[in-house]
Amino acid sequence: MELNVNKLKAELKKTLPGISAQYEMAPVSRPKFDIENLPEDQYRPSAVMILFCKDEYDNLFIPLIERMAYNGTHSAQISFPGGKYEMADENLQNTAIRECYEEIGLRYEIEIIGKLTRLFIPVSSFLVEPYVGVCKIKNPLIVPHEREVKSVLKLSLSQLLDDTIIEEGVVQASEFKIKTPYFLVEGHKIWGATAMMLNELKAVLKAIS
Template sequence: MLPKPFPDLINHLRHRLQQPLPGEAAHQLMASSARTKLGIRPNERTRRSAVLILFYPYQDSIFLPLILRPQYDGVHAGQMAFPGGRMERTDRDLTQTALREAQEEIGIRVQDVTVLGQLSELFIPPSNFYVQPVVGMLTGRPDFYPDPREVDAVVEVNLNTLLDETIVGDSQIEVRGITVDAPYYAIEGHRVWGATAMMIAELLAVIK
């Protein structure tokens, strides 16, 4: 499936994100067995966070950035993700959280982003976060200035790549000493799985 021209895609997303979302039905397509094996459910310590899914046109194609997290002592070390992070007390809402975190992590300018809407909020058991995906757009390719403490690399993903169904695979990985089945997207030499893959699944359902 070829993507729509950029203005048509943006108009489609702007309209579609105001309609009922596929939510869990789409999420389940790429959900790992860790979600049930870890046995973690939302509780009084669950925190709120947001990520930014940011479309922009470049060289007659449509792109969006993912980030590669550095290796550190944490559950999401070395993983591919959308830029984002936890909500701060000074944030007006989760949309501001997504924009602020994206500016801090990859150097995009908040004032250049047009927000189109939101996908379904998603619970992430390993880190005990609810994450709100916010969808936005830029009129052109930005200059990226990744924060080396938060980002090992910015990976610019062509929407054509995400629309290619042959990038979907399945693997077994170890999470907190437990072996889990993890569907993934093979993107630019990386395996994108977990919550990020589930968000991509809903995004693709909305686009298609």
């Protein structure tokens, strides 16, 4: 499946699908938040990189990371490369690129083409800016961070656009069980904020298809 980067770039400048698309994949119990009026002391600025890459056969994919198990809120979850803003970052776009480099080894190969709607993650207080980029080289060498990343999952564009991979059930989050929709990809359940952002991206892609 081909991706028209110019059309996607133009679509990302329009009014985005926003929370209506995001909340189609939200956990059942998740409340809605007024992001524009969140007090600064109640969130941590952060960013993720949604990166379109091509493999050696020209198949499009988005790299997702499976985080290592640890004593924390996002232990062993599937997510985009990303993390919190640091003082050395020029801006949140720089945060997304830096984290992408730290977690999967890609930096100079990235061209930013836009971003999706910000999303608040209450369990960690992250206010996430999702940047969309394309990899400027074919079949990039992905190097997972040896301490933070257990594996890299390559979500193909055709998989993302396939409605049959969406299921609903119970997932384990730390000591809690949560009822939620999720994308089932190669045995992995992609849920929560990552699924919500993916669903908005899916809506944008369908608008240009």
